[in-house]
Amino acid sequence: MNFEFSDDQKQLRDQARRFLAEQCPPKAVRAVLEGAAGYDKALWQGLADMGFLGVAIPEAFGGAGAGHLELCVIAEEMGRALAPVPFSSTVYLAAEALLLAGSDAQKQAWLPKIASGAAIGTLALFEGPGNPSPRAIRLGAANGVLNGVKTPVADGAIADFAIVAARVGSSGRETDIALHLVDLKAGGVAAQTLASVDPSRNQAELTFTDCKAEPLGAANEGWSILTRVLDRAAVLMAFEQVGGADRALEMGRDYALDRVAFGRPIGSFQAVKHILADMYVAATLARSNCYYGAWALSTDAGELPEAAATARISATQAFQHCSKQNIQVHGGMGFTWEFDCHLYYRRSNALALALGSLSYWEDQLIERMRKKNAA
Amino acid sequence: MNFDDTPQEAAFRAKAREWIAANAPKDYEAELSQAPLGRIALKSANIVEIGRAWQQKKFDAGWSCLHWPKEYGGHGASPIMRVIWQQEEGVYVKLTHPFTIGEGMCGPTLMAFGHEADKQRYLPRIASGEEIWCQLFSEPSAGSDVAGLRTRAEPDGDGWIVNGQKIWTSGAHYSDYGLLFARTDPDVPKHKGLTMFFLDMKSPGVEVRPIKQANGMQEFNEVYFTDVRIPDRQRLGAVGDGWNVSLTTLMNERMSIGARLATGFPEIFAFCSDFVTEHGPAIEDRAVRAKLAEWAVKASGLKYTAYRAMSAVSRGERPGPENSIGKLVAGAMVQDIGAFAMDLQGASGVLAGTDAEAAGRFQAMELGAPGMRIAGGTDEILRNIIAERVLGLPGDIRVDKDVPFNRIPTKGR
Amino acid sequence: MNFDDTPQEAAFRAEARAWIEANAPKQYQDELAKASLGRFTLAGANVLDVAKAWQKKKADAGWACLHWPKEYGGRGSSPIERVIWQQEEGVFGKLGRMFIIGHGMCGPTMMAYASEEHKRRYLPPLASGEKVWCQLFSEPAGGSDVAGLRTRAERDGDDWIVNGQKIWTSGAHYSDYGILITRTDPTVPKHKGLTMFFLDMKSPGVEIKPIKQANGQSEFNEVYFTDVRIPDSQRLGAVNDGWNVSLTTLMNERMSIGASVATGFPELFDYCNDLVIDGAPAIEDRAVRAKLANWAVKASGLKYTAFRSISALSRGERPGPENSIGKLVAGSMIQEVATYALDLQGAAGVVSDPAHAEVEGKFQAMLLRSPATRVEGGTDEILRNIIAERVLGLPGDIRVDKDVPFNKIPTRGRG
Secondary structure (H helix, E strand, C coil): EECCCCCHHHHHHHHHHHHHHHCCHHHHHHHHCCCCCCCHHHHHHHHCCCCCCCCCHHHHHHHCCCCCHHHHHHHHHHEEEEEECCHHHHHHHHHHHHHCCCHHCCCCCCHHHHHHCCCCCECCCCECCCCCCCHHCEEEECCCCCCCCCCEECCCCCCCEEEEEEEEECCCCCCEEEEEEEEECCCCCCEEEECEECCCCCCEEEEEEECCCCCCCHHHHHHHHHHHHHHHHHHHHHHHHHHHEEEEEEHHHHHHHHCCECCEEEEHCCCHHHHHHHHHHHHHHHHHHHHHHHHHHHCCCHHHHHHHHHHHHHHHHHHHHHHHHHHHHHHHHEEECCCCCCHHHHHHHHEEEEECCCCHHHHHHHHHHHHHHHC | CCCCCCCCHHHHHHHHHHHHHHHCHHHHHHHHHCCCCCCCCCCCCHHHHHHHHHHHHHHCCCCCCCCCCCCCCCCCHHHHHHHHHHHHHHHHHHHHHHHHHHHHHHHHHHHHHHHHHHHHHHHHHHCCCCCEEEEEEEEEEEEEHHHHHEEEEEEEEEEEEEEEEEEEEEEHHCCCEEEEEECCCCCEEHHHHEEEEEECCCCCCCCEEEEEEEECCCCCEEEEEEEEEEEHHHEEEECCCHHHHHHHHHHHHHCCCCCCCCCCCCHHHHHHCCEEEEEEEEHHHHHHHHHHHHHHHHHHHHHHHHHHHHHHHCCCCCCCCHHHHHHHHHHHHHHHHHHHHHCCEEEHHCCCCCCCHHHHHHHHHHHHHHHHCCCCCCHHHHHHHHHHHCCCCCCCCCCCCCCCCCCCCCCCC | CCCCCCCCHHHHHHHHHHHHHCCCCCCHHHHHHHHCCCCCCCCCCCCCHHHHHHHHHHHHHCCCCCCCCHHCCCCCCCCHHHHHHHHHHHHHHHHHHHHHHHHHCCCCCCCEEEEECHHHHHHHHHHCCCCCCCEEEECCCCCCCCHHCCCEEECCCCEEEEEEEEEEECHHHHCCEEEEEEEEECCEEHHHHHHEEEEECCCCCCCEEECCCCCCCEEEEEEEEEEEEEEEHHHHCCCCCCHHHHHHHHHHHHCCCCCCCCCHHHHHHHHHCCCCCCEEHHHHHHHHHHHHHHHHHHHHHHHHHHHHHHHHCCCCCCCCCCHHHHHHHHHHHHHHHHHHHHCCCHHHHHHCCCCCCCCHHHHEEEEHHHHHHHHCCCCHHHHHHHHHHHHCCCCCCCCCCCCCCCHHHCCCCCC
């Protein structure tokens, strides 16, 4: 059994960690959180130059042609560093959708730009409160144009192109939904940035008015492609969440070792040490589930739908738990703007909702296990 | 067993209700009732000013600081009458926020340890809201461990010179006076070298800086003291006896029962009653119901625990440390409810403020809740209080108890 | 990243599988598969006899105590081969339960500290299951605080005379031998006056009383020692060095990874697939699904955490204290799972009679047995301490009794 990343992949992790420690310190995250740029442009270009944006994109399309295990490794480091860049939207969602369903021309048009940092992509799926569901999609596609509103769209205001889920029929079935590729800079789309719990990542409302769009993948397969994209993104997002959970745990541990109260490091009090032990347990279970997801993703295993939901739930819980308890271990200082704890707390709550919320994935997991069991 | 007032209580309640109906600032009622956790501010007015006006009005009619003696601006009321007043005051209680520390902590301490002339001078103005007080206890290196504070007060003629820093001082930026806890002898064990003072917050050398919190709000301050001079007559209690004085202050804090704690339950119940998900009305979803039911019984448990404490007060008993459970339960609950409401909203749950569902009240809860689990006693300290003072378990081992303060380690590694 | 065996591992697995296929006591397979926490019986057979027969068969064919040296009854296998064997042995591994302490703790301690003659004499019958061993560590006054034990061993010529009481001794009533930790010097601090021995459980003066547990069963015993004589040659390690010897014993306990910890999840998932509530399958109820999903990801997390440890073994690394999470997570989980299963049954959940209760009262048995899982072999609190201190590097608790002579340590909390 070799249920572990290879030495090469670990080297890549170290390289990414060093790069992000240098190029993405907490003050870079704060600059985006408190500014209006929407993302860290220099960091984004740096990630492209390091080859991280195209790590799982084939060489034929300008990528490094490594694989999804390598992408998992990078995703974890992005989570640790809270990288304020549209990585998940561009790489887990847009690039994956193109790789799964794009025509050769579409891949050729966008994948090299993703890899080089020249284009930011995203997925425009949601139309207000709710979880992924074909019934919730009202934005219509007809005669090559889209009309409707998508909200929230992660990184919507900074993206160059979007994969848009649109309604093409009214049979009430999944086949009513088709995916479209939209050049957001070509007119017909108005973007408005929205306030969010984690302003270190952009959230926007996109209004499409007779906006030109080209189909992505077969017209009646939109929902099934989307489901596969979400599963793949769920694994990658889970790695990002585990990276954040681990860092929050380390911050709490370090503070508990340094901070003295009642003449002792607070980490010597069981009330504090047991909080940290429980954080470790949550982060460890999530990491192991993520590895399972990574294996399924990288081998395109039949277990992927179940493994993705498992990794996603576990990592959401772990990041939320670790980031909130990290504040608790820090006490009052943890609740100041000045300390970095809230950056993790905000991000954990934001990532928990991207791709559909925890309760959505819980429902999905049991549905998928049940189907497998019945089969 | 019943929830009924005694005839005397009923009469008092009727009178209070009538006066409030006739005098409360109704213009702000709607806004106050919707104010979520961590977000008490008024759109059209400065809440401190509106609060001051309400406090003055109450004072003039004899409804302020009800349980204080009349000569100090109170009404000599029994504790149960105070609870009844709070119930009747309803949403307007939120306006009294700037005065609670003065009424609940600084005033009682001054009453117990101040000179008579000072009591006559300061207490009625606390009661009328004319002067606001803050409490200067916490420090960067003394949070849960209050007695670990390092702010020095050194004797200088007939006064003291204070140097150091306080933190988490609620309302320092609008306060006129403060109750200050300082170290007067670092050569003795930590609880023994402390002394209590009060001071004019406008004294030269006092600098107040707001703290920006994790949720972006500013409710607390850092207060720096540079060679601040305090006359010795403003000392409360004996030199070196500050720890005992502070126990009076903190004990009075615990007396403020009946003050309702936000749990988030009414808000989440109302939200789920209206909100529709892909599975239909949220309130009809059995997964949602299971969650709501768990929170409903907790909120109910807190409510009736408070009622039991009120019954004790009504019988003339003193409520005990069991009131610590309120914030312990409510803090974690608000955090869970915030997260769950956001989860229900799906990807849109990430939005905040007016871009979000329910005007972002649940996102504000989620971002504010971590502070609630820390401020005024962390969850861990509250569990210690319950274990030690209610259940009678032994205290944690205090390695620093008999060590001279200046020999206690300050770094963990 | 993959779950594949190396060619060498695959060959070993194939050989093991073939032998098990040909030799396992298949007549008990179904019953063993159904056994869950708090419910382990074989109709018409004595579990101990069946287990001993299977162990002997394995030993004769060279499949017992795989990682032990051959001369002591083992096979000299690598740790990963041991894990592969456990995977292949499957439900029949449940028969190994009464040998776990002997093989996992007593044997390795003997191997490290006993004389060569004793090792050759005692270890092979331990490996073959002919002799069963138990571990006599816990005492009424020394549970989580093992070093607080009070059983005295006093020197008497070439022997030692033991007086005192042990408790929570798993399997003492069917054990032939035991390893025993005693206090030999009460005037020095508590960790410094301990000495380890092994003894014949049939020695005069040894009295075993079963403990009736909260769930009505009796898996554990009290063992009383009245002037029990042990030859000095059965001492393990130096006099007063017993604490260090015990660390060897306990460290070996932690090595037994790959052995899956029962979480109750597969049982609950199956149950919810079959159960119908108000005319609809329980598994379609969104409230049920939310619960199941939470437990599913924990069970999965434990499984793949074990796989990561197995990978470490496969690379020749030693798994660390992070394995402590298994029992910590599974213990409280199985308790919650059982409670929830009863809840799903409504008022009928109270019935535990296997003839009348849902799924033969499996969850009722689980519920009543589960509190012990959170206590035995390290309480939840001790496990959290282990994680916090040995994994995360936090400081240990303050030990007020560390440098105090043992006989000056208070023995009562109050009065």
